Amino acid sequence: MTAAVAGTVGVLVVLAALGGHTLVNAGRWLRRPDDRPAExxxxxxxxxxxxxxxxxxxPCLRSLLAQRGVPGLRIVVLDDGSTDGTADVVRAVAGDDPRVTLLxxxxxxxxxxxxxxxxxxLARRADPAATVLAFVDADVVLTTPYALAAAVGELRAARVTLLSPYPRILVATAADRxxxxxxxxxxxxxxxxxxMERSARPSLAAAGGQFLVVDRAGYDAAGGHATVRDKVLEDVELARTVKRAGGRIALxxxxxxAACRMYDTWPELRDGYTKSLWSTFGHPGAAAVVLALLGLLYVAPPLVAVIAxxxxxxTVAALAGTGYLLGVAGRVVSARAxxxxxxxxxxxxxxxxxVLGWLTVRSYHLRKRHRLSWRGRPVG
Known part of the structure; x- marks a missing residue:
């Protein structure tokens, strides 16, 4: 067996193992809230x-106001220094609905x-009677009237402190896709x-801040957002903080x-990822290792196939082509799930x-030059 064949076979074995892991995660371990939740x-x-x-x-606020199955619903909105009339839009949509408080x-x-x-x-000003806090971003639309009830039901069924029900990510442009x-x-x-659910290790944690549902007592015991005050990835860091306090998390x-269109334009998407990718990987050396491995597993196979x-x-071309297809298959499984x-x-x-690699390099580059910002505020 030549070195090229042996190397390509090694990549195939790793890709097959990762693909199997994706299948197991998606088909067995990924939680799916009940379509018909109890009140x-x-x-x-x-x-x-x-x-x-x-x-x-x-659309976000209207979908919140349309929620059913949660008689004790309270909606607290915070206008964080907007200059585009956001507060006026909230008042127009909410009207005199007593469930809505604008801060x-x-x-x-x-x-x-x-x-x-x-x-x-927001957490400090929420109704003291609330035992569950649901953090929702403005780009999220709850797509069923029972979305909130389903998310809270899954939080309790899973017996976790923090649940991250990842919304469907809407794509419209080539960059999105x-x-x-x-x-x-x-x-x-x-x-x-x-x-991740069973382990107490904070390093085994993930969360999406677009839609987070937390047990309030556990959130307070962990110190809430005060413990992640300077974190760019405050969602993941909050999940880690919950674990450190003895709580459990789940995806x-x-x-x-819910559905979420995170960014409307390429500059928004580019800058949104650039502001935080450095924090995802931590030390630049760790980022270099991860990106090299991703390149070896997912970028090299189609290139090797063409060159071979x-x-x-x-033989090498066929093996490398199979590696490319395994990578594509993993992407298909995750998308369908x-x-x-x-x-x-x-x-x-x-x-x-x-593109992910380029965005990561850009993130470290701009952070080193103290040029990272978001919504007119410096970050990183």
């Missing part, structure tokens, strides 16, 4: 932080980032979901409950990994 008897406070969201908040955010204290501070204020599906693909492929497929064909090495688009987008998976 929630607890008081639930939905917390909605807003900063310059006048063009987005209307004006305080100035950003030293040492805090914007979103953790907004969430901290290349980058956004990687969110679900990464944790379904590389994170052992059942071990769920929320694609039947041109060089008259059909989370309500995403898989055809023909999964075929471009190697390109997606390359």
């Amino acid at each position: 929630v008897t607890e008081t639930v406070a939905v917390l909605l932080p807003l900063r310059d969201e006048a063009t987005r908040v209307t 004006t955010g305080a100035g950003l204290p030293p040492g805090w980032l914007g979103k953790p501070h907004a969430c901290h204020q 290349l980058v956004q599906p990687l969110l679900q693909w990464l944790w379904l492929t590389f994170l052992p979901l059942r071990a 769920a497929d929320g694609s039947r409950l 064909l041109a060089a008259g090495a059909p 989370t309500g995403g688009r898989w055809w023909p987008d999964a075929l471009a998976h190697p390109v997606s990994v390359v």
Whole structure:
């Protein structure tokens, strides 16, 4: 066996193992909230932080007001220094609905980032009777009237402190289709979901801040958002904080409950990922290792297949082509499991990994030069 064949076979073995792990995660361990949940008897406070969201908040707030099966629903909205009339839009949509409270955010204290501070204020001002807090971003729309009841029901059924029901990520542009599906693909492929739930290790944690449901007592015991005041990835760090305090966390497929269009334009998407990818990987050396492995597993096979064909090495070309297809298959499994688009987008998976690598390098580059910002505020 030549070195090229042996190396390609090694990559195939790893890809097959990762594909099997994705299948098990998606088919067995990924939680799926009940489509017909029981009525929630607890008081639930939905917390909605807003900063310059006048063009987005209307469908989000309307979907919250349309929720059923949660008689004790309270909606607390915080206008965090908006300059586009966001508060006026909230007043127009909510009208005189007694379930809605609109707050004006305080100035950003030293040492805090914007979103953790907004969430901290919301949690402190939520109805004291609320035993469950649901953090929802303005770009999220609950797509069924029983979404909140289903999410709270799953939180209690799973007996966890924090549940992250990942929304269906909406894609419209080529950039969306290349980058956004990687969110679900990464944790379904590389994170052992059942071990994450059972293990007390903070390093085994994931969460999506677009839609988070937490037990209030556990949230308070962990210190809430005050403990992640300076964290760019406050959602993941909050999950880790909950674990450190003795709580448990879980991920769920929320694609039947909610949908989210995170970014409207390529510059927004680019800058949104750039602001936080450095925090995802931590040390630049760790990022380099991870990106090299991703490149070896998902980018190299199609390139090797083309080169091998041109060089008259059909065996290597066939093996490398199989590796490419295994990578595509993993992307298909993750998309189908989370309500995403898989055809023909999964075929471009190697390109997606390359774009992720570029965004990561850009993130470290701009952070080193103290040029990272979001919504007019510096981060990182």
